[in-house]
Amino acid sequence: MATIVLFGASRGLGAALSAGLPRPGDTVWCISRSEPPPHRADQVHRRWIHADLADPRQMDTVVRHLGTTPIDVLLYNAGVWESVDFPQVSDTEIQHIVNVNLTSLLLAAKRLMPHLIAAPAAKVILIGSTCGLENEGGTSVAYAATKFGMRGAAHALREVLRPHGVAVTCLSPGSMATDVTWEEGPDAALKRHGQKRIPVHDVIHLLRCLMELSPAACIKEIDMPALLDTDV
Ligand SMILES: NC(=O)c1ccc[n+]([C@@H]2O[C@H](COP(=O)([O-])OP(=O)(O)OC[C@H]3O[C@@H](n4cnc5c(N)ncnc54)[C@H](OP(=O)(O)O)[C@@H]3O)[C@@H](O)[C@H]2O)c1
DSSP states (O other): OOEEEEESOSSHHHHHHHHHSOOTTOEEEEEESSOOOOOOSOSOEEEEEEOOTTSGGGHHHHHHHHTTOOOSEEEEOOOOOOSSOGGGOOHHHHHHHHIIIIIHHHHHHHHTHHHHHTSSSOEEEEEOOGGGSTTOOOOOHHHHHHHHHHHHHHHHHHHHHGGGTOEEEEEEEOSEETTSOTTTOHHHHHHHTTTOSEEHHHHHHHHHHHHHSOTTOOOOEEEEOOTTOTTO
16 A cells, blocks of 8 residues: 655646546545545545645645655655746746745655655656756746756755665656546547647556556656647
C-alpha cells in the first residue's frame, strides 16, 4: 500500500492524478488551496491538506499533517504561469510564480527527505513542462525559468537521494487536455481537442510505470510533447 503526497491536487492534472494513479488501499495526501473534488468509492484513502504554496511558511502545515509517515511517492504537480504577456506581468505575480513552482518544491524536497528515506524505495516525480526544455520557443519567461529550475533541482536532488535508494524523475509534458477529467476518459479528450492535447490518462499510464519500476531503475527525465502541437 503506497503513500502518495500530491502537491496541486484540486483540479486539472492533479485531480486526475488523485483519481487515476492510486490503487485500492493506497493513501493520497492532496495539497492545494481549494478542496479537491469528491471521488467515487474506490478504497483509496484521500486526505486534503489545505495549504497555499505561495507562502513558504505553509510548508510547516504540510509537514505537521504528515507527521513521520514514510512517503513512497512525492509528486510535485502544483504550477502557475503568467496571466498576461511577460512585459505586463506584475512584480508580485513573478514572485508568486517562483514561490509556487520552485521555492515550495525546494522546501518540500528538503523537509520531506526523511519521510522519503524512511520508505523502502521512494520516488520523487516532478511535473515540469516543455516550456522548461531548450528551444521550446515560448514567451512565458517566469514560467520557463521555474520549469528549467525544476529540472536543475531534479538533477541535484537525485544525487542527494541516490545513496538512500530514492529515484528522482522530471516529466516535462506539452499541451494536456486537463479540462477533461479522468472519469470522462481519454477518447473524450482526443475528441474535444482534435488530438492536439495529451489526455491526462497518458500521463497517468507513464507515472504508474515509473512507480512500478524496480529500485534498480533510474529514469532521469521524460520529455512528452503533444505529437500534433506544432507550437512547441
Ligand atoms: N495544462 C497543460 O497543458 C500543461 C502543460 C505542461 C505542463 N503543465 C504543468 O502541469 C501541472 C498541472 O497543470 P494544470 O493545467 O493541471 O494546472 P491547473 O489546472 O491550474 O491546476 C494547478 C494545481 O496547482 C494548485 N496550485 C496552484 N497554486 C497553488 C498554491 N498557491 N498553493 C497550493 N496549490 C496551488 C491548484 O490548486 P488550488 O488552486 O486549489 O490551490 C491546482 O490543484 C503544472 O505544474 C503545469 O505547469 C501543464
